Amino acid sequence: MYLDSLEVRCFRNLSNVHVDLCSGLNVFVGPNGSGKTALLEAVHVLARGRSFRTPGISSVIQHDQKSLVVRGVMSDEIRGRQTVGISKFLNGQTELRVNNNVEKRLSNVAIMFPVQLLLPDAAELLFSGPSVRRRFLDWGVFHVEHSYLPTLRAFQKALKQRNALLRKLSIGSSSSQLDLWDAKLSELSLSVTSFRETYLGKLEAPFQNALSSLDRELLINIGYNKGWKAGLECIDALKESSARDIATGATHCGPHRAEMEIVTDKGYLASKVLSRGQAKTVAHALNFAQASLSEDVAGRKSLFLIDDVGAELDGDHGISFFRLLSSLGCQVIATATTEPVLEGSYTGEKIKTFHVKQGACIEAIGYKKKY
Numbered sequence: 001m002y003l004d005s006l007e008v009r010c011f012r013n014l015s016n017v018h019v020d021l022c023s024g025l026n027v028f029v030g031p032n033g034s035g036k037t038a039l040l041e042a043v044h045v046l047a048r049g050r051s052f053r054t055p056g057i058s059s060v061i062q063h064d065q066k067s068l069v070v071r072g073v074m075s076d077e078i079r080g081r082q083t084v085g086i087s088k089f090l091n092g093q094t095e096l097r098v099n100n101n102v103e104k105r106l107s108n109v110a111i112m113f114p115v116q117l118l119l120p121d122a123a124e125l126l127f128s129g130p131s132v133r134r135r136f137l138d139w140g141v142f143h144v145e146h147s148y149l150p151t152l153r154a155f156q157k158a159l160k161q162r163n164a165l166l167r168k169l170s171i172g173s174s175s176s177q178l179d180l181w182d183a184k185l186s187e188l189s190l191s192v193t194s195f196r197e198t199y200l201g202k203l204e205a206p207f208q209n210a211l212s213s214l215d216r217e218l219l220i221n222i223g224y225n226k227g228w229k230a231g232l233e234c235i236d237a238l239k240e241s242s243a244r245d246i247a248t249g250a251t252h253c254g255p256h257r258a259e260m261e262i263v264t265d266k267g268y269l270a271s272k273v274l275s276r277g278q279a280k281t282v283a284h285a286l287n288f289a290q291a292s293l294s295e296d297v298a299g300r301k302s303l304f305l306i307d308d309v310g311a312e313l314d315g316d317h318g319i320s321f322f323r324l325l326s327s328l329g330c331q332v333i334a335t336a337t338t339e340p341v342l343e344g345s346y347t348g349e350k351i352k353t354f355h356v357k358q359g360a361c362i363e364a365i366g367y368k369k370k371y
Contacts, residue, residue, distance in 0.1 A: 001074050001075065001076045001077060001112055001113065001114070001300055001301060001303060001331075002021075002023040002074060002075045002301070002303075002331045003021055003043070003072050003073075003074050003303060003331060003333070004020065004021060004072075004073045004074060004075055005018065005019065005020045005021060005072065005073045006018070006019050006021060006039070006042070006043065006046075006070075006071075006072050007069070007070070007071040007072070008038075008039065008042045008068075008069070008070050008071075009068065009069040009070075010061060010062040010065040010067065010068045010069065011038055011041075011042050011045075011060060011061075011062065011068045011069075011070065012035065012038040012041070012060060012062065012359075013033075013035045013038065013062070013358070013359035014035050014038050014039065014042065014062075014359045015062065015359055017035075017039070017359070017360070017361050019039075019354060019361050019363070020363075021331070021333070021352065022331075022350040022351065022352045023075075023331050023350055024331065024332065024349065024350025024351055024352075025332045025334065025342075025346055025350065025351045025352070026331070026332065026333045026334065026351075026352045026353075026354070027309065027334050027335070027336055027339070027340065027351070027352070027353045027354070028333070028334070028335050028336070028353075028354045028356050028361065029335075029336050029337070029338065029339050029353060029354065029355055029356065029364075030335075030337070030355060030356030030357055031337060031357075032337065034356045034357050034358060034359070035356050035358070035359040035360075035361075036335040036336075036356040037053075037307055037335055038359075039333070039335070039356070039361070040052075040305045040306075040307055040333060040335060041053055041060070042070045043070070043072070043115075043303070043305060043333060044115065044117065044305060045060075045068075045070055045086060045088065046070040046071075046072055046084060046085075046086050046109075046113070047109070047110060047113035047115045047303070048106075048110055048113070048115065049086065049094065049096075049106040049109075049110070052117055052119070057088045057090075057092070058090055060088070061088065061089075061090055066089060066090050067087050067088060067089045067090065068087065068088050069085065069086070069087050070085065070086050071083070071084070071085035071086075072084050072085075074112065076112050076300070077299050077300050077301070078112075078299060078300065079112065082098060082099060082112065083097075083098070083099050083100065084096075084097070084098055084109055084112070085097045086109075094106075096109060107142075107149055110142070111142070111143065111146070112300070113303060114143045114290075114291065114294045114298070114300050114301070114302040114303065115302065115303050115304075115305060116287045116288075116290060116291050116302045116303070116304045116305070116330075117305050118284065118287060118304060118305065118306045118307070119307050119308075120307060120308050120311055122279075122280045122283040122284060122287075123276045123277075123279035123280040123283060124283075125279075125282075125283040125286065126262055126270050126271045126274065126279040126282060126283060127271050127276075127279060130257075130258070130259045130260070133259065133260040133262075134255075134256075134258060134259075134260065136260070136286070136290075137196055137199070137200070137260050138152065138196075139290075140199060140203065140290045140293070140294070141195050141196060141199045143294045143298055143300070144199065144202075144293060144294060144297040144298050145195055145198075145199070148192075148195045151188065151191050151192060151195065152192055152195075154188055155185070155188040155189065155191070155192050155254075155255060155256075156256075158181065158184050158185045158188055159185060159251055159254065159256060161181060162178075162181040162182075162185055162251055163249060163250055163251055165177055165178060165181060166178075166245050166246050166248075166249050166250065166251070167249040169246045170246070178242065182235060182238045182239060182242075183235065185234075185238065185251070185254060186233075186234040186235040186238060189226075189227075189228075189234045189253075189254045189255055190234060192255040193226050193227075193234075193255055193258070196224060196255070196258070197224055199293075200222055200224055200260070202293055202297070203222065203286075203289050203290065203293055204222060206288070206289035206292040206293050206296075207222060207285055207286060207289035209289075209292075210284075210285040210286075210288040210289050210292070210324060211281070211282065211285040213320055213323075213324045214281050214284060214285055214317065214320050214321065214324065215278070215281050215317070215320075218278060218281060218282065219264060219265035220262060220263070220264060220265070220270055220282055220285075221262075221263050221264075221265065222260065222261070222262060222263075223260075223261035223262075223263060224258065224259070224260060224261060225258055225259040225261055226255070226258055227253060227254050227255050227256065227257035227258035227259070228253035228254065228257070229253075234253065234254070237253040238251070238253050238254075241253050262282065270282060277317075281317065284321065287304075288324055288325070288328065290302070291304070291328055291330055292328065295328075301328070301329060301330045301331070302328075302330050303330065303331050303332075303333070304325065304330055304331070304332040304333070304334075305333050305334075306332060306333070306334040306335070307334075307335050308335060308336065308337070309334035309335060309336045309340060310336045310337060310338065310340050322342065322346040322347075323346075323347060325346065326346050326347040327347075339353060339364075352364075
């Protein structure tokens with residue numbers, strides 16, 4: 001998909017911004033605090049309904065305002081031209097509209113936005129806990145398997161209900177209800193696991209291709225730990241851990257405890273042996289692979305949001321990074337403190353630059369490459 005235009009109102013220091021974007025690389029240049037990262041954040045809120053900087057929305061809504069608005073006109077490969085808008089209110093309410101019609105499900109908008117978010121702390125995909133990698137994995141599966149989301153939601157609901165029952169039971173007690181929830185949770189666990197493992201199997205080839213393009217010396221493999229003891233069926237693992245589960249009031253086996261394992265060719269966890277720079281390269285390769293797979297399977301190009309794009313322009317890595325980004329043909333919205341020099345790296349013909357100052361955006365005319 002391509003975002004043709006973006007309108008942002010009452011979003012941090014962006015009072016009223018409207019920009020027309022190109023389908024290639026769009027760079028927003030400005031000093032720290034000018035509002036350029038807020039633009040990326042606004043697109044993320046439009047695509048996913050939440051900020052990537054803060055869990056709450058109150059600090060995002062402009063001071064003395066009751067709501068924020070983000071609206072975009074997009075060209076979708078499947079649905080054609082679409083107008084999508086989201087309003088967030090101080091009272092916690094969200095209003096979502098597609099072609100001026102109320103849309104109740106955020107997932108119906110998110111499916112049109114295969115967003116790849118590349119932040120300066122991209123290495124945290126490897127160094128942070130398993131939940132970060134599970135979210136990355138689930139976001140990818142969501143875009144290529146449309147039946148995955150209802151399955152995942154059903155699992156999460158069953159998990160919540162089993163946990164509620166666990167908190168009512170005493171250690172040593174038996175319950176026919178628990179047996180029923182074990183069976184239900186096991187069935188859904190196997191479905192979620194199957195979706196994830198199938199996806200990772202498809203992701204392997206584009207990941208290896210992307211990693212080889214970025215750094216031929218990095219040899220990394222992707223694995224998957226199901227979230228319960230190897231060699232056991234899920235139903236048996238649940239029963240084996242039932243005493244512990246009752247004691248803690250929480251389920252310790254299942255996809256919510258799964259791990260997307262990123263390991264070296266020697267079998268070591270990448271997070272234990274790679275430098276932050278190497279980990280960032282691996283994370284980028286995963287993002288590129290996810291975008292490639294999304295287009296191949298679902299027919300939609302991803303939208304890349306890159307904060308501080310100048311940080312990627314470091315010698316050979318920068319050239320490889322931008323050449324690979326160019327080859328995907330995806331739209332990119334990026335920020336930079338100074339206008340980046342992209343000759344020899346980004347090979348796409350469509351480039352626009354915007355100057356951002358005190359929450360205002362002005363399109364620059366006459367960039368080095370025509371668009």
